[in-house]
Amino acid sequence: MIKGIKESLWKQFGASIDMLKNAIAMWPEEKWNTEKKFFYNAYHCLVFLEYYLTIPWKKNFSPSLSFTTADPENLPADAIDDMIPDRVYSKNELLAYLQSSREKCHALIAGLTEEKLGDRWIEEDGNRNYSVLELLIYNMRHVQHHAAQLNFLLRQRTNDAPRWVSRAKDEL
Template sequence: MLQTHKDSLWKQFGASIDMLINAVSAYPENLWYTEKKFFYISYHVAVFLDYYLTIPAGPPASPLPFTLTEDIPEDAIDDIIPDRIYSQDEILSYLQASRKKCHDLLFNMTENDFTQSWVEVEGNKVMPVFELFLYNMRHVQHHAAQLNMLLRKDTGDAPRWVRAAK
């Protein structure tokens, strides 16, 4: 893959992660533990950002442990339920680590690496690694938009658009 393609992909993927980090950072700490929908979305996207950056694929894992359950709490968005409500700082540290992981992975990949198939261990996703980067970026963008919508609803404000990652 051409270096200019890697640079462009990073600028946009990194900007998506930056917008996510900005949204999580902007949420008032006094609402973090009471308005749980924001937390659950933040946790979900942090776990899956990391998961989709695991090449080759492995089972879902996180430094902020979770339980898989069919008994999904009302505000949760999937069956990956955090073992507790993690602090904003814990979520932000996880997102920063995944941002670095994304950057380093992207810039250390060869053209051949991008064409290899990523095969989900316990699911049905199979796609070229390059497409996985795009899929992951879209997932981050989707949830960053949800968080910004919740921020506007709960606080009347949200962080600004990030044009490109530095």
């Protein structure tokens, strides 16, 4: 039973990550530094993808692409939260970060046991207290949510968007 759960979880989580990758790859290079809403959205999603894959949870989580926490009163217009990247990272940097997190996700799911699925992931402030299984589903939903937002921006700005990815192609 655990093998089937892990395989299904990977196929769908991997597909969500692949949809995010396709959206980032499709964003026109000439808009990268001028229309920052797309960048902020992608960056936010990638940081939290890595964050929620950090099991067990670490108090001093430090993402691969750094940020500064900004005063909510002084956020850039296109920011979607108070995590402001230290600079506008290139498309290639974001895609490399995404690939690293995809590999981390794959390894995490491949190494799951029934016991590990039930382990708790608890933030210090107690805002989130999830089983590892629920956290993985939560994370996958978060990725898919932002992939959809990026696809919407692509449709608005370029009248095009990547196709639906039904399953990750690589095996667990």
